[in-house]
Amino acid sequence: MKKIISFSKFFVPCIILSIGLIAFGIIGYFTKGINFGIDFQAGFIEKVKIAPTAVELSYEGPLTVSFSQGISDISITTTSLDGENKSYVFKFADNPTLKDFADGLASIDGLKVKVTASGNVLLKNLFSNSESSSRLSANVFRLHHLEKGLKPINTDEVRHALSSIPSVSVQQLGTPEDRYFQIRLADDGKYEDANKELRSIINTALNAAYGTENIAVISTDFVGSRFSSSLAQQAILLVGGALVLIFVYAMFRFQWNFSLAAIIALLHDTLIMIMFISWTQMEFNSTTIAAILTIIGYSINDTIVIFDRIREKIQLEPKLECNEVLDKALSEVFTRTIITTLTTMVAVVALYLFTTDSMKDFALALIVGLISGTYSSIYVASYFIALTSKGKKAGEMITRGKKAPGELSGAVI
Template sequence: MKKRIQFSKAFVPAAILSFVVIVVGIINICTRGINFSIDFKPGYIEEVKISSNPSVEDVRAALSGVSGVAVKMVGTGEALAYQIRVGEDKSNEAIIDTINAALEKAYPDGSVTVLKTDFIGNQLSHSLAFQSVLLLVGTMLCIWIYSSIRFRWDFALGAIIALIHDSLIMFSFLAIFQVEFSTTSIAAVLTIIGYSINDTVVILDRVRENIQTLEVKNFKEVIDQSLSDTLSRSIITTVTTLFAVVSLYVFTSGTIHDFAWALIIGLLSGCYSSVFISSGFISFVRKNWKPEFGLHAFTKPEPKTDF
């Protein structure tokens, strides 16, 4: 007999814990708001080329006297440039003059060339935020359709609830710790959605297999056995991925550092939700499941033949 851990006993406490964390996150969002980066704020974007090709950290240091500035590299080789963004509620070209003066002071002798300057208004920044939310919803909808085709409706809904849980947990931690939310954070959320659904599908595949082969009294036993069978895989996959993500968190800075921080939270939440949230919901929906019907839960019954 394979070892069976009683995961089902922790379903309710895990749901309560998640509920508390999400409520605390929502309260922080309502009271303190989300620390949006200038990706979602009106302001200026300027691209400059510097002949000496300094590191992005050096450019940030040169602009340290200008508040609310974000710098990142764009392009490679001869096309290498620096994109400078600064939040500004209304058009104010003086801020661009301040940025250019700081760059010319740090890199004299005409080594700084301004490639382009644009102003992003409120409407465009709000449109970007709306498109980001639409992207998340569209991704989850596609995953729900896929899960519904591959499994039954309750399995698909359990998987989607786990993904919504992971997204809310990440937003809660971003709000609680006031970590800057940028387009990189959107990439982190989408990465975790893909990671979490993969982990959930592996568990659901084992549940589907065990439904047809295990001799059990109730559906909780099927869930417990399936989670026990896949536990080592879930832990090993999460831990090995965390090695790389923690390295990014420790040895990088700026947006990559925040990206790695969000991934760490998401990886832990994804593993946790696949085991407790998704499985707990499916177990609740199938609480009246009877073993004698388990053999045909996912297959068509053979037609009876009278002799």
């Protein structure tokens, strides 16, 4: 006979724990706020590396000379007046160092090369300013590198450099070897060309603090207030609509207290994820909404499987006390629930370990959601059923939609 675990003994302590975590999240919301991404906050975002110049390129001559950098090489393409192209490809495998690259460039007439870093710097570690034109001219084109052994610039230093700009936010991202800063400036609606003017405000302050030769813009993004507001409304409607449909489904399959218990468990999972996002200052963007919806779908399936087993036990043993039937049902599905969660967790952890940026955040949010979803299906949803069925025998817990023993609800097991 399967061992019966007394889950009901832990209902109240677990609810107290959940209330404490959610209260902790509310404190985080009011003290730290939510790090809204560009999807939900109108304004300008710039990702920038503060790194010294490794080499300067310039060209004066009749040809059109362009620069491009790929995953495995750097190429210089020259185009003559009659349209004839010639490409010089410097593969990282064949030209591993900056010195090798500079020596190879000497064969291109009119191209001036000024190496400002050690010739031993790895060529694959160089990067350019995304705002610089890829067409080489008399204006200096710079390739930067993050110098090893050099004391890294921290977030507080960048914030101090931008302290003259109201409401600017700075976040350090990436690995220590490939660190960069994400700078966000909200659009308050007073700029005629917000994209251009906000970009200029940030870059002027950075150039003044660190010098133009030490700034490499990796990427920029801008979202207008109308679009961000519309996207936020759609996200709220999407999550709200999902909860309403789930409530109706659970009401149809079971009854009102089961349905409400499922929604409370889902709201619990959503709040726990938002609490985690608030305290870690993970960027809240459309990927985060996808993670929340994924967990809502995963958690409701888990909850429905448990509810189905509870109903089956009620049919089989209607004279048991409410907590007894809950303990029996939860004990029977506990192994299935844990194995399913761990199997899913393996894939999500792999996603977290082997991806970067938004996908890494997505995986981390899923990990938190999976843990919360499993916990809430067992303790939060079941506690609400116990609370609304207090003093009742098992046979009195469901008053409608009774099924023959063993009949399935259609939940994925």
